[in-house]
Amino acid sequence: MSALLQLTNVNRSFGGVHAVDNVSVEIEEGTIFGLIGPNGAGKTTLVNLVTGYIRPQSGSIKLLSPPPPASEKGSNSPPPLAGEGRVGAAVELARRPPHAVAGMGIARTFQTLRLYRNLTALENVLAGMHLRRRDDTLQQLIPIPAFLKEDRRRWQHARELLARVGLDPDKFGNRQAATLSYGDQRRLEVARALALNPHLLILDEPAAGMNPAEKDRVRALIQQLNQDGLTVLLIDHDMRLVMGVCRHIAVLNFGRKIADGPPATVSQDPAVITAYLGSQAQKTAAHVPGSEEMDVAATSTAVSAEPTSPLLEVRDLQVSYGAIQAVRGVSFGVAKGEIVALIGANGAGKSTILNSLSGVLRPHSGVARFGELDLTTAPPDRIVSQGLIQVPEGREILARLTVRENLELGAWGRSNGRSAHRDIEGLMKQFPILGQRRDLPAGQLSGGEQQILAIARGLLAQPKLLLLDEPSLGLAPQMVDTVFDVIKKIHNDGVTILLVEQNALRALEIADRAYVVETGRILLSGTGAALRRNPEVQKAYLGG
Amino acid sequence: MDFFIQLFTDPVGFYNQHELLIAQIGINAILAISIFVTFYSGQLTLANAGFMAIGAYTTVIMSLYLPTPLPVDMLVGALLAAAIGFLVGLPVLRLRGVFLAIATIGFVEALRLGVILNLPITGEGQGLKNPSADPLGGIVPILISVPILTYLVWRLTHTRLGQAWAAIREDELAASSNGINVPAYKMVAFVISALVAGYAGALETHINFFVDPTEYSVTRTIQILTFAVVGGTTNVIGPIVGAVFLTALPEIVRQFAAYRDVVNGIILILVIIFRPQGIVGRGGLAIIAPRWWTRWRTRERAAAAH
Ligand SMILES: Nc1ncnc2c1ncn2[C@@H]1O[C@H](COP(=O)(O)OP(=O)(O)OP(=O)(O)O)[C@@H](O)[C@H]1O
Numbered sequence: 001m002s003a004l005l006q007l008t009n010v011n012r013s014f015g016g017v018h019a020v021d022n023v024s025v026e027i028e029e030g031t032i033f034g035l036i037g038p039n040g041a042g043k044t045t046l047v048n049l050v051t052g053y054i055r056p057q058s059g060s061i062k063l064l065s066p067p068p069p070a071s072e073k074g075s076n077s078p079p080p081l082a083g084e085g086r087v088g089a090a091v092e093l094a095r096r097p098p099h100a101v102a103g104m105g106i107a108r109t110f111q112t113l114r115l116y117r118n119l120t121a122l123e124n125v126l127a128g129m130h131l132r133r134r135d136d137t138l139q140q141l142i143p144i145p146a147f148l149k150e151d152r153r154r155w156q157h158a159r160e161l162l163a164r165v166g167l168d169p170d171k172f173g174n175r176q177a178a179t180l181s182y183g184d185q186r187r188l189e190v191a192r193a194l195a196l197n198p199h200l201l202i203l204d205e206p207a208a209g210m211n212p213a214e215k216d217r218v219r220a221l222i223q224q225l226n227q228d229g230l231t232v233l234l235i236d237h238d239m240r241l242v243m244g245v246c247r248h249i250a251v252l253n254f255g256r257k258i259a260d261g262p263p264a265t266v267s268q269d270p271a272v273i274t275a276y277l278g279s280q281a282q283k284t285a286a287h288v289p290g291s292e293e294m295d296v297a298a299t300s301t302a303v304s305a306e307p308t309s310p311l312l313e314v315r316d317l318q319v320s321y322g323a324i325q326a327v328r329g330v331s332f333g334v335a336k337g338e339i340v341a342l343i344g345a346n347g348a349g350k351s352t353i354l355n356s357l358s359g360v361l362r363p364h365s366g367v368a369r370f371g372e373l374d375l376t377t378a379p380p381d382r383i384v385s386q387g388l389i390q391v392p393e394g395r396e397i398l399a400r401l402t403v404r405e406n407l408e409l410g411a412w413g414r415s416n417g418r419s420a421h422r423d424i425e426g427l428m429k430q431f432p433i434l435g436q437r438r439d440l441p442a443g444q445l446s447g448g449e450q451q452i453l454a455i456a457r458g459l460l461a462q463p464k465l466l467l468l469d470e471p472s473l474g475l476a477p478q479m480v481d482t483v484f485d486v487i488k489k490i491h492n493d494g495v496t497i498l499l500v501e502q503n504a505l506r507a508l509e510i511a512d513r514a515y516v517v518e519t520g521r522i523l524l525s526g527t528g529a530a531l532r533r534n535p536e537v538q539k540a541y542l543g544g
Numbered sequence: 545m546d547f548f549i550q551l552f553t554d555p556v557g558f559y560n561q562h563e564l565l566i567a568q569i570g571i572n573a574i575l576a577i578s579i580f581v582t583f584y585s586g587q588l589t590l591a592n593a594g595f596m597a598i599g600a601y602t603t604v605i606m607s608l609y610l611p612t613p614l615p616v617d618m619l620v621g622a623l624l625a626a627a628i629g630f631l632v633g634l635p636v637l638r639l640r641g642v643f644l645a646i647a648t649i650g651f652v653e654a655l656r657l658g659v660i661l662n663l664p665i666t667g668e669g670q671g672l673k674n675p676s677a678d679p680l681g682g683i684v685p686i687l688i689s690v691p692i693l694t695y696l697v698w699r700l701t702h703t704r705l706g707q708a709w710a711a712i713r714e715d716e717l718a719a720s721s722n723g724i725n726v727p728a729y730k731m732v733a734f735v736i737s738a739l740v741a742g743y744a745g746a747l748e749t750h751i752n753f754f755v756d757p758t759e760y761s762v763t764r765t766i767q768i769l770t771f772a773v774v775g776g777t778t779n780v781i782g783p784i785v786g787a788v789f790l791t792a793l794p795e796i797v798r799q800f801a802a803y804r805d806v807v808n809g810i811i812l813i814l815v816i817i818f819r820p821q822g823i824v825g826r827g828g829l830a831i832i833a834p835r836w837w838t839r840w841r842t843r844e845r846a847a848a849a850h
């Protein structure tokens with residue numbers, strides 16, 4: 001096998017931060033190449049360098065076997081195989097604009113989703129076919145059936161691509177992209193990238209926000225695509241996925257490559273373990289469902305039933321988006337001092353439940369009370385001032401303000417400025433990556449750094465009840481450990497927590513009680529330990 | 545009310561009596577199409593009045609000094625507007641959002657105050673008499689052009705080009721990852737918009753005896769912008785509906801004619817508050833349905849389902 005993409009001594013720094021520091025890697029044609037490393041290590045920056053979004057300050061990025069130009073006829077045939085149509089000459093990608101790089105057959109997805117939010121799912125995929133389509137604009141001005149036949153064929157192909165990534169075209173095809181659940185939006189990004197009919201597919205955290213069972217489906221998809229001849233560059237923090245699917249892995253840390261090799265070697269490398277994997281990830285990587293049954297049994301505490309006088313009470317909650325009913329009569333309670341988790345597949349309605357508690361969405365019927373406050377009618381600012389704080393899914397930080405300003409806004413409602421200041425300093429110590437970047441606009445942080453910032457901002461508001469939506473989203477394994485430690489700590493300080501988490505194993509570990517949500521209803525409930533032993537839960541959410 | 549009664553009972557009489565109004569509606573509809581094209585590609589450009597001026601002055605100057613037939617003059621006017629659109633677009637289209645809007649306004653004013661008011665050939669701000677004006681005949685090409693342009697631009701939004709514009713409007717970075725050459729497609733939209741605006745300017749000289757530089761100021765551009773905002777920009781029908789509605793309104797309600805700008809302003813505010821997507825939303829002609837109305841409807845439906 002020969003190399004397809006070759007990076008030699010690539011450098012890029014932003015101000016004082018060496019985001020990519022003298023990195024050389026070689027990606028073989030036909031392989032699945034993994035790129036891992038702590039948050040802010042430079043993985044996304046590397047992808048941006050390859051795809052032309054930012055320019056390297058030095059070094060070269062070569063595409064060694066440029067594919068023949070994309071064309072209409074290629075739309076149904078598989079991508080060109082190795083050796084076919086080889087031009088021989090290497091093409092330098094550095095300093096080419098992104099659309100030209102796409103034209104060389106390199107497709108990518110974005111870690112922080114970048115869908116065409118107001119277009120439908122199908123329209124998103126159709127836009128992705130841009131390069132494969134002959135420029136027939138003038139013909140299309142006169143809609144003769146013969147020309148429209150092409151149109152229909154493209155629609156059909158777009159539907160197939162949706163089905164391929166696991167989105168039912170009948171159900172989702174005409175939905176506006178913005179209304180899809182987070183995981184489904186990720187799937188749509190992959191479908192849109194595939195529409196380019198690429199040679200090399202770069203996936204930046206395609207499985208973020210999915211539970212282990214759904215991640216297994218992503219893994220099957222990646223393997224399938226690879227068998228069909230696609231070279232894949234995969235970035236993800238889920239070690240089961242990365243170790244399971246990649247044939248070669250490179251590890252970045254502070255912009256430098258610290259390891260490079262097959263998964264077995266890399267996962268044993270002590271430098272990688274200290275910098276990235278941490279103890280927990282090794283456990284997750286090796287995790288076999290059911291194997292921890294014994295220690296679960298030992299640690300399981302007395303069964304805690306539904307609280308009688310809950311701090312948060314939800315009864316028969318119903319929420320719709322237009323004609324689509326996302327939450328269909330959900331009832332549960334959270335007692336003071338508890339950690340309660342909601343788990344379930346993508347699109348089950350978990351985020352919708354949280355959003356309708358924090359006043360972002362309005363339920364159309366049902367009861368939601370937080371102490372004395374009626375959450376179905378209270379304005380969001382009042383909900384916040386009463387101590388119900390939400391950390392939303394997908395890092396909704398204020399991109400133009402600096403890290404520090406974002407944190408200060410988190411402490412906005414607090415009367416005691418000095419203690420707020422102390423807490424900000426404390427958090428910056430706890431999460432050094434925030435402290436080091438305190439004056440950087442938050443939009444320039446890496447995906448994981450933004451997630452940490454969003455959590456830290458939520459903590460600063462001194463919540464009584466904290467709603468956490470996917471706190472581990474996009475976090476490196478070690479960072480997940482840190483965040484869960486922080487959750488345990490604030491819980492010990494007396495904060496009540498309602499947690500939505502795709503990393504169901506971790507969530508059930510720390511939760512007193514949990515509810516399984518499916519298609520807008522509660523299917524199961526019980527203590528965290530009990531649910532962890534439930535074979536159905538294991539099969540559906542813990543990954544088998 | 546008389547206005548509508550006559551429209552339906554005596555269309556011929558209505559046409560004869562309101563010919564100028566109908567012509568003006570047509571011109572404004574074409575201008576609405578012009579601004580729609582840039583809106584559709586996600587660019588807030590306000591240069592339309594400037595391109596109109598280029599189309600108008602070119603046509604009149606050519607019929608004053610050259611023996612060419614009028615259609616040629618008009619064609620040259622529109623093409624010159626497109627060519628200048630290309631030159632202006634080179635530096636200006638690198639800007640985004642408000643900055644782009646301000647730069648294009650700057651172009652309109654620079655053209656009017658800097659060029660038109662100073663060149664002897666344009667009458668140095670005194671305006672120009674149009675020798676070939678023909679208000680009654682001039683309405684015919686307008687009425688033919690409106691449906692043709694509407695149809696072409698409507699089809700255009702469904703082509704590869706139109707899809708690329710929509711993608712750019714939604715997310716430029718994502719669009720370039722799909723291989724869409726963002727600067728080039730933005731330029732195409734800007735030039736087409738300039739071409740259409742120049743054509744509208746050329747058509748307008750036909751129904752006026754006089755070309756007046758004050759016609760082509762920022763006020764005109766803002767008026768064109770309100771067509772788009774009031775009508776909605778999800779499809780080409782929106783701005784046209786906005787243009788027809790806002791141009792006809794002072795005639796329908798004669799009492800308001802004197803307060804035309806005030807009424808337009810109020811309508812603009814009401815639309816922005818109650819129907820930010822414009823009168824014509826996604827999915828065609830929709831009645832005015834503010835957000836609380838849809839919310840109330842879903843609640844009713846859910847209650848019925850129980
Ligand atoms: N435009 C920019 N300006 C300044 N700093 C930047 C910019 N883009 C990235 N950085 C910094 O470069 C570093 C690398 O960021 P990058 O997004 O590549 O990390 P990553 O490895 O993808 O991390 P994650 O796993 O969290 O997604 C980060 O510390 C980030 O703050």
Ligand SMILES: [Mg+2]
Pocket residue numbers: 043044045111204446447448
């Ligand atoms: Mg990243």
